[in-house]
Amino acid sequence: MPRTYGHTPSSSAPVTTTVINIQTETPVRDHIVWSLFNTIFLNWCCLGFMAFAYSVKSRDRKMVGDVIGAQTYASTAKCLNICALVLGLLLTIVFITLFVTGALMIPQMVRQHGGY
Template sequence: MIKEEHEVAVLGAPQSRRPLTTTVINIRSDTAVPDHIVWSLFNTIFLNWCCLGFVAFAYSVKSRDRKMVGDITGAQSYASTAKCLNIWALVLGILLTIGSIVLLIFGYMAVYQTVFLLMQEKRGH
C-alpha cells in the first residue's frame, strides 16, 4: 500500500453526515483594457488618410468585442494594434494636411504671380 492510501485508510470516512459543499469565487480582474474607439472614430472622420483611421476603428471594435467576451489577451492585442494605427493615422494626417495647405499656398502664389506678370505685359504693350 502506498503511503497516501494508507493515510486515507487510517482516517476512514468523513466524520459528519452532511454532504460536502464547495464554494467557487470568481474574481474579476481589474485590468482595464482601453479600446481607443473614440480616438479611432476621430481619425476615421477627420484624418482618414490611406484609410488608416477606418482600419484603426475596425480594430477598436474588435478589441471591444473581445473585452465583452472576456478575452483580455485578445482585447489587449487588438487594442495595441488600434493604438499603433491611430498614431500612424494621426501623424500622417497632420503631415499630409499641412503639406496640402503648403501646396495650395504655393499654387495660389504661382497663379497670382503669373496673372500679375500677364497684366503687366498687357499694360506695357
C-alpha cells in the same frame, strides 16, 4: 440541562466549502473614440477606418471575455491611430504651407501666361 439546537461540531458530517473566484476586470482601452475621430477627420490612406475596425474588434473581444485578444486588437488600433494622426497632421501642414506660399498657383500662372 442545556438545550442544543442544530448540529454540534462533533458530528460526523463532512464539512463542505464553496470557493468563489471573483476575477477583477482588467481595463482594456479600445480607442474607439480616437478611431472614430481619425475616421471622420484624418482618414488619409484609410488608416482611420482601419483603426476603427480594430477598435470594434477589440471591443467585441472584451465583451466575450478574451482579454488577450482585446489587448492585441487595441494595440493595433492604437498604432494605426498614431500613424493616421501623424500622417494627417503632416499632410495638412504641407498642404497649408504650399497654399500660403503660392506653390500651388505656379502651374496655373504658367497656363495663364502661355507657358513655353
